[in-house]
Amino acid sequence: MSAITYELVKTDPETGARAGILHTPHGSFPTPIFMPVGTQGSVKGVSPEEVKELGGNIILGNTYHLFLRPGSELVKEMGGLHKFMNWDGAILTDSGGFQVFSLGELRKITEEGVTFRSHIDGSKKFLSPEVSMKVQMDLGSDIVMAFDECIPYPADYEYAKRSTERTTRWAKRCKDAMTSPDQGLFGIVQGGMYKDLRTQSVKELVELDFPGYAVGGLSVGEPKDLMYEMLDHTVKQLPENKPRYLMGVGTPDCLVEAVMHGIDMFDCVFPTRVARNGTAMTWDGRLVMKNSEHTHDKRPIEEGCDCYACRNYSRAYIRHLVRANEIFGLRLLSIHNLRFLQRFTAAMREAIIEERFGNFRREFLNNYIYGSKSKQED
């Protein structure tokens, strides 16, 4: 029995959207699920208790960052990432692959792994399937991601094929290197924007029988239509009894589309990053809190939201904090935005269970994209 299992509760007959339960060594959580990102062992500006209170129950840690600083051996010595950062929920760690490949000229890929220079001090470092597994075992995350190569967009067919096949070989090496029974290793489907390569990648990874699968190499600059086409093509071939994770996606419109295509899990820095820019996420679209329209507004960021920020503070106050560069303002917005995505995934789940996800999606997109505008026209 794997450390990670997925229980399918309901598939929406119209769209294929799924409601399920993700079982981990640190709790069982309803899906679709959004995972707040704690890149360096902290969800930026938010305490573990606040993440819990806003409904977050599985967070993401970044292998690349923690490998460089403070180093996985230190985290292990301190009792693992859960204990180090005082988080008793579940943790998913990525493999470091995506960050390393994003370094561009600063890294060199061979069959063995990737040599790169640290963005912190320029020192030479090496990541490979075996090193990534070792780091993730040191961190002690519940869900471990295979070390893959993220194919850039655009990429020619030959490159994409060679890379996809190497990702499979690396996935096998990850599986061999992962010796901790308390951690579940997810495979990552690649294949670029080529359907036959996506099919090949799925087949090879499913043969390796991972407890979950991520769809990688999407949201890397391709048109959204192409992304959804690839997603649909890929997800349809994934086993029904395993969770499906779309990495790095966190805008509500992308979430609802991906859920429609059968995705269960998401992570993204988007909600906390835009919060630090003074932007709030709402069902009607984004609110730029600096705008003068909020100056005298006694209402919370969003009526009906039950987050700490909306329960206690006015738009006028949050606008003041953002303008005055008070970090408490960024905390309030981070809490609100993360809570918004929890409420949003919970609403999607309810709609799936009640067989009205198609309507939910249409109404949401209409309101989210045109909501603010139509209100102005009232």
Add this chain to the structure above:
Amino acid sequence: MSAITYELVKTDPETGARAGILHTPHGSFPTPIFMPVGTQGSVKGVSPEEVKELGGNIILGNTYHLFLRPGSELVKEMGGLHKFMNWDGAILTDSGGFQVFSLGELRKITEEGVTFRSHIDGSKKFLSPEVSMKVQMDLGSDIVMAFDECIPYPADYEYAKRSTERTTRWAKRCKDAMTSPDQGLFGIVQGGMYKDLRTQSVKELVELDFPGYAVGGLSVGEPKDLMYEMLDHTVKQLPENKPRYLMGVGTPDCLVEAVMHGIDMFDCVFPTRVARNGTAMTWDGRLVMKNSEHTHDKRPIEEGCDCYACRNYSRAYIRHLVRANEIFGLRLLSIHNLRFLQRFTAAMREAIIEERFGNFRREFLNNYIYGSKSKQED
């Protein structure tokens, strides 16, 4: 009956240090008391609930900052500063005088008041006793500070005398302008480093019968010995049944000396400012959290501290957060440092009540100043 009253509980027979209770419309609090600073309507990085939990019960707001942004009329419209910032404890607001005079060349003082340029947008602004009272009434603070002129150090006798006498005239204008019965107006003793002017200032202000007195114009660059000499000379002449407030002082060594001289109230940005620089305050002196000595340290910042940071996080983790520029690290250090000053003032109070303040002071100073060094020599 004034909105603010002071109850003297005990005077240490050896030193004259006082334990008392400060009664405000938002609660009664033991003194000596340290007030965390919430310059712009937020104690930097710390929520109101966290301030409460760490023992803070009266915070300071800055008239200068709130006057410029968001403006006191907006705060009034939003229900006052307590409601605006979700703080149900007490609030003391300064008069704006200190900040305005600190602007140097950017301001011009006349008998009527001070014309200055905003540091935010350069626009021309005017503060006077009447304007300061109006702003502080809009803010609705429990304790209002008179609009005074802070005499720089050094200053010649003639200047100091003229300025001190104007501060008295302004104090009278403040008293006339303050019409809110729920707010207590404190006078501010000036007089520079001249004992006869200090005596004159005390006499004139005591005649105006304020519910509390601040000692102003100290800790402005003068040698510490001179500061304590002036403090001692001034405080001795203040009425016993009124609280005494030393503005802008927040290092433990200054606090213990000032308490010895009969001061009851303090405020300072020091604990939160050094926290943002990665420094922790402890009974043994300051800890620079970035230092490599903390790399593997599983201990809390300070053994025996009951703050949120010390209950849940290791020095190793906090060091990591500080090095990685994670704002959660600054929050943990801010909470710890503010809690440290609460524990410190509580310990002073206990020592006063138990008539052992003199010993407490000597032991503390010995440990605080030489503690870390002697431990290294062990």
